[in-house]
Amino acid sequence: MSLPHAILTALLEKPSSGLELTRRFDKSIGFFWSATHQQIYRELGRLEDGGLIEALPQPPSRGQRKEYRVLPDGRAELSRWVGEGQDPKPIRDPLLLRLRAAAVVGTDGLDAELRRHLTVHQQQLDEYTAIEARDFPAETSAQENRLHHTVLRAGIALETFWVDWLSEALAALTPPAS
Amino acid sequence: MSLPHAILTALLEKPSSGLELTRRFDKSIGFFWSATHQQIYRELGRLEDGGLIEALPQPPSRGQRKEYRVLPDGRAELSRWVGEGQDPKPIRDPLLLRLRAAAVVGTDGLDAELRRHLTVHQQQLDEYTAIEARDFPAETSAQENRLHHTVLRAGIALETFWVDWLSEALAALTPPAS
DNA sequence: AAGGCCATGTAAGTAGTTACATGATTGA
C-alpha cells in the first residue's frame, strides 16, 4: 500500500492536479514509484474521501482541472508510514526467468531481447547521470538534498548493475567460437 | 503473465507435486520468481485445463499428492515465450519512497528500517555466495550450467548493490557529528 | 484417538493494467 504515500509525498513537495501528478510520476517520482493516471485519479479520490488531502474549492464539472493539497492528517499519516517496517519483496523478474527457461528449451530469440534491454537500461543510466550532474554538482550538507541524491544514486547503481549483467549474460549466451 | 512459465520451467527441470513446487519456489526458483502455494495450485489447475501439463493418473481425492509433468504443448509454449519481448518494469520500491518522503516529513524511524534491510540483504548475499561456491566451483563450458550461473550472479550482484547502497544511505542519514 | 504434518484447495480482498468514455479549451 505505497501508492497513497507516494502521492502524499508528491503533493507535499508541490500541490498539483491529477495530470500534473501523472507527469511527475513519469519523471522524478517514477525513479522509485511508477503509476498510471488511472491509478492516480482513483487514489486521489480515496485520499480526499479519507480527509488526507483536499481539492482547492473550484470546479464541480468533469473536464475541469482540480488542484489538490495535503491536509494535516495526510502529513501525519505519511510521517507514521515512514517509520513503518516492511520486508523487502523477493525478486520477480521475467528476464531472469527467461534465462532459466532457456537453459531447458533453448535460447532462441533471447539474444535480441537481452540486447534490447541493454539499450533501454543504458539510456536510463545516461538520463540519471545527466540529472546527477545537473542537480547535484557538489556535495551539499542540506539533509533534504542529500536524501534526494541518495535515492538517485540507487537508480544509477541499479541501472549500472543491469548494464553490466546484461553484457555478461550476452557473453554467456554466445560463447567464443574457439 | 510469467507465473505459468515459471511453473513450466520448474516442471521441465523436474516433475513435481504442488507442494514440492512450493518448496522449490521458496529456494532456487524463488531467486528470480516468487510465488505462494495458493498461486501455484490455481495455476496448476489452469495449465492442466489448457492441456499444457498433465497429472500422473492417480488419486481423485483431496488430501492426496498429485504429480504433474509437462506435455509437448507446454514445452512449445515455454519455448515461444522465451523469445517474446517484454519491456523492463519501472522501479516500484517502498524503501526508496520512504527516503524521499523522509526528506519532507523527517527521518523518524527510518534508521532502524535501513539497518534491518541491510541485515536481510547481507544474509541473502551470504546464501547466494555459498550456493555459488558449492554449485559453480570452476567455469564449465556446458551451456545450461553457464546460464544457471549467470542467473545466480544477477542475484549476487543485486544483493551486493543493496548492501552497498544501504550502507551509503545510513551514512547520509546520520551525518558525521563534526 | 489426538496431535502434527503432508497436501490440496476456496474465498475474499487489494493493487495494478488495459481499454474506453467524456467534457473543456485552444488554435488552425
Place this chain on the structure above:
DNA sequence: TCAATCATGTAACTACTTACATGGCCTT
C-alpha cells in the same frame, strides 16, 4: 467548426495476498 490536446474519469480484468478450510497419513 474541426482537430488536437488538456483533463478527469469508468469499467473490466488479471495478478497477487491473506485468511481460512478440508482431508489423509503417521506417530504416540
